[in-house]
Amino acid sequence: MDKEEVWTNRDVVVKNGIIQSVEKTSNKKYSKEALVIDGAGKYLMPGLAEMHAHVPPVDNLEPMKEVLMLFALKGVTTIRGMLGHPRHIELREKLKSGEIIGPRFITSGPSFNGNSVKTAEAGIALVREQKKAGYDFLKLHPGLTRESFDAIAATAKEAGIPFSGHVSFNVGVWRAIEAGYSTIDHLDGFVESLVPDIKKMKEQETGLFAMFIADKADESRIPKLIAALKENNIWVVPTQALAERWFHPDKDPDALGKEDEMKYMDPGTLKNWISSKKNLMNNPNYKASAVNRLIEVRKKLIYECNKNGVGLLLGSDAPQVFDVPGFSVHHELQYLVDAGLTPYEALKTGTVNVGRYLNQENLGVIKPGAVSDLILLKGNPLKNISETKNIEGVMLGQTWFSKELIDAELKKLEKQH
Numbered sequence: 409m410d411k412e413e414v415w416t417n418r419d420v421v422v423k424n425g426i427i428q429s430v431e432k433t434s435n436k437k438y439s440k441e442a443l444v445i446d447g448a449g450k451y452l453m454p455g456l457a458e459m460h461a462h463v464p465p466v467d468n469l470e471p472m473k474e475v476l477m478l479f480a481l482k483g484v485t486t487i488r489g490m491l492g493h494p495r496h497i498e499l500r501e502k503l504k505s506g507e508i509i510g511p512r513f514i515t516s517g518p519s520f521n522g523n524s525v526k527t528a529e530a531g532i533a534l535v536r537e538q539k540k541a542g543y544d545f546l547k548l549h550p551g552l553t554r555e556s557f558d559a560i561a562a563t564a565k566e567a568g569i570p571f572s573g574h575v576s577f578n579v580g581v582w583r584a585i586e587a588g589y590s591t592i593d594h595l596d597g598f599v600e601s602l603v604p605d606i607k608k609m610k611e612q613e614t615g616l617f618a619m620f621i622a623d624k625a626d627e628s629r630i631p632k633l634i635a636a637l638k639e640n641n642i643w644v645v646p647t648q649a650l651a652e653r654w655f656h657p658d659k660d661p662d663a664l665g666k667e668d669e670m671k672y673m674d675p676g677t678l679k680n681w682i683s684s685k686k687n688l689m690n691n692p693n694y695k696a697s698a699v700n701r702l703i704e705v706r707k708k709l710i711y712e713c714n715k716n717g718v719g720l721l722l723g724s725d726a727p728q729v730f731d732v733p734g735f736s737v738h739h740e741l742q743y744l745v746d747a748g749l750t751p752y753e754a755l756k757t758g759t760v761n762v763g764r765y766l767n768q769e770n771l772g773v774i775k776p777g778a779v780s781d782l783i784l785l786k787g788n789p790l791k792n793i794s795e796t797k798n799i800e801g802v803m804l805g806q807t808w809f810s811k812e813l814i815d816a817e818l819k820k821l822e823k824q825h
Contacts, residue, residue: 410760410773412752412790420452422780425805429776443808450800451788454772455485455781456758458511458737459765460593460645460723465493465518469508472499475733476510478672478821479726481814482734483799485781486762486771488723489515490547490573490593497542509807512781514766516572517543520560522551528559535563545590546571554578561587572645577611585636591721591765592637593645598709599702602629613693619655620693622702630712637718643765645723646710648743649736651703654685654729657696661685669735671822673727681729711748720744721765722758738797751793780805 417433438444458479464471472495479487489496496515502508517538518524525531531552538546546564548557548571557579564571570590575581581597592598599618600606602625606614614621637644653659664670665682673681688694714720722744724736731739737758744754759772770778782803787795802809809817 457486457762459721461487478733483783486512492517516547521549531560548573552576591643623698643719649724707747
């Protein structure tokens with residue numbers, strides 16, 4: 409999706425997971441073995457990426473396969489796993505070989521956080537260990553000291569492995585940008601950087617992503633932040649769905665728990681999600697006005713990133729509170745449009761931008777030589793972003809999921825009735 413245009417009357421020929429040609433429709437005869445898919449009146453687009461996903465960090469591959477299938481059936485053909493596990497390397501290779509059917513999988517190693525990294529020396533050792541193990545990148549979580557972070561960042565640069573994720577409170581977004589995060593996720597540290605006297609505050613006063621103090625944010629500081637992100641080529645994964653669904657004071661937790669897509673989540677998980685939101689809203693520091701301001705400031709940050717050429721990547725943090733794998737990226741696309749992006753700009757975050765971020769020109773586009781990760785839609789998403797939900801079929805490399813097969817597979821994955 410490197411251009412905002414619709415080609416009409418085209419035949420897309422795929423072989424061995426690669427697009428062979430994109431030609432004007434003709435009466436050309438194909439071999440009897442060829443699968444011919446009639447897309448008349450429908451819209452074909454590249455598969456979407458979920459760039460902040462979670463695959464269960466467990467020893468058993470079966471629950472991993474279920475999550476992967478949910479992603480794939482909803483048109484997510486690439487995922488970036490943000491909480492790694494030793495078996496994820498094996499899973500990645502099985503997906504690559506076709507032994508397991510699912511999205512392309514990029515995986516971090518286990519988390520770098522205040523518990524797993526208590527000293528700079530421990531951070532250095534863990535970077536080297538994960539690089540040697542073959543993980544694609546490092547995932548940073550909160551709780552790192554400045555000393556530990558500096559050691560991790562320097563060693564990662566030396567080892568040639570990128571790092572992404574959260575920005576620890578004691579590190580701050582300015583140091584994070586300077587150190588060269590590959591992606592900063594959740595807009596973590598962004599709103600904090602807009603709050604005067606943030607250095608005088610304790611982390612527990614600010615709340616997750618500054619939700620307790622967002623009403624103190626000074627938006628005149630946004631241009632400086634955006635300029636620094638662009639200058640240092642920092643990509644951003646907003647995960648706005650997390651804020652809109654988990655934090656938002658107007659989204660009732662019980663109502664969210666009754667949404668149709670929640671039937672794909674384990675009842676215990678769903679119960680925990682509902683409790684998590686209720687507990688948050690009952691926190692004495694939670695103020696509806698501050699959280700509403702947080703959501704609006706985040707929208708402004710997303711808009712300004714896009715407007716000023718800061719790379720945005722689609723990610724919703726699924727599975728996470730009320731974010732169901734596969735379903736939540738479609739919510740995220742809508743939230744990006746709500747923030748001021750056009751449908752095309754929103755779609756780019758999950759297609760061509762991902763290819764550019766990964767330095768893979770054959771990903772996120774429809775052209776000869778590109779990978780055949782495709783979604784067939786009923787309507788035109790360039791006119792209405794919600795059309796990405798109306799999936800008629802998914803091509804995952806060499807595997808075609810018809811609408812009938814998608815419906816049947818989704819039925820198998822239901823956890824609740």
